[in-house]
Amino acid sequence: MHRFIFAIAYICFLISRGYAVTVPPPSQDSWYRQPSDIGRYSPGDVIRSRHVAPQLESFLSFPANVSVKSVTQYLFRTTDNLRTPVASVATLIEPFRADSSKLLGYQTFYDSASVDCSPSYTLQAKNDDPEFAMRNLNLSVDIAFMASALNLGWWVLTTDYEGLNAEYTVGIQSGNAVLDSVRAVLRYGPEEGLSENPRYALWGYSGGALASSWAAEVQPAYAPELDFAGVALGGLTPNVSSVFNTIHNGVYAGLAFRGIYGMAKAYPNLTQWMEQELLPLKSEDFFAIAGGCNGDGTSQDLYSFFKNGEASFKKAIPQAVFRWSGQMGIHGTPTAPLFIYKATSDEISPVADTEFLVKQYCSRGVDVEYHRDLVGNHETEAITGSASALEWLYDRLDGNAVVEGCHTEDVVLTSLHVRTAALLGEVIFSILQSTVGGML
DSSP states (O other): OHHHHHHHHHHHHHHHGGGOOOOOOGGGOGGGOOOTTGGGSOTTOEEEEEEEOSOBHHHHTSSSOOOEEEEEEEEEEEEOTTSOEEEEEEEEEEETTOOTTEEEEEEOOOOOSOGGGOHHHHTBOOOOOHHHHHHHOOOOTTHHHHHHHHHTTOEEEEEOTTTTTTOTTOHHHHHHHHHHHHHHHHHHGGGGTOOSSOEEEEEEETHHHHHHHHHHHHHHHHOTTOOOSOEEEESOOOBHHHHHHHHSSSTTHHHHHHHHHHHHTTOHHHHHHHHHHBOGGGHHHHHHHHTOOTTOOOOSOGGGGBTTGGGGGGSHHHHHHHHHHSBTTSSOOOOSOEEEEEETTOSSSOHHHHHHHHHHHHHTTOOEEEEEESSOOHHHHHHHHHHHHHHHHHHHHTTOOOOOSEEEEEESSOOOSHHHHHHHOHHHHHHHHHHHHHHO
């Protein structure tokens, strides 16, 4: 998908630049600054908020009718993987003709260890030169589904779940940030028109599913008062070690560079390991790749940057961190019903890892509807599977009862049918149909 995203990004930039305004990136915007007394705030407390222009870069880039009334951003307190109070950012989007009783927490797969690639920034329309846009525009086709949710009248919340330090792939940090963003919006969203008691759900694909899945897992212990109507998870990456082994070279290698860097920033012992194991002559090139946005790619082998190659990653410190912060299924049991969708030929995360996680959840009594797509891959499933996820979420936010128990269904390109078209909107539906055809 990253090749497709990269091609679309430049076209989208040209379309949207006529609407854009100058917006400083988070690294240069004092609004993002974490207060020195962050510890006096409770999880989910809002430190500051602001309204930003309802000109959304990614929405304006699609030829679809997306009505947005307002965009509010919150700097809120959350807790990182070391249980330290930290700040992060949530973006709440209100459409025109909004249904104040429905809130979707949609986590994008921004997959970067740079704070300047965070969705609170990349969603905003802005004037950048084309060369910068080609390198750094963090655009993904899953924005079409966020747009569909807005067209249905749902309020949409998206979170900079990696935090201000951009700790990509760090599960506990991501899950806590998602939960605290929901807490913040439930407390302060009514000031913008959101219901005081909305029905709410989570959704995400790939990196966005990582954040939403960890949120579902740690919620019973970290935020027991939250009651999600459902959580939809696509293209899951339940085991970071497996992903590194799969994508350390080839077209997706950039994800591996950014992933290990993002995780190292969260754990001092992993930072020390990386400093010791990185080849000095390749260190500068490593950080240039690892600090990029989702549109940045490389085909270089991650392991070739380390003194002992793959063996460097088999040492005690990285393996301990991967088991604790990169392995789903060990930190809690979700209480919300789950919709999980995965292509059997996923080339980023082996389907066996997702099936193992599904079995774990099912053995603990979680209600799971699992769609196993027999055709396609990680790229196509982001589109076809998400269409089915939107239908499932529609039922959850409408208050319809979930089918209890665990149910696995083998599907073929999931359900791009009449009802899906009605939910997505005809224009977006046509775009997705043509996109899937081209990718296959």
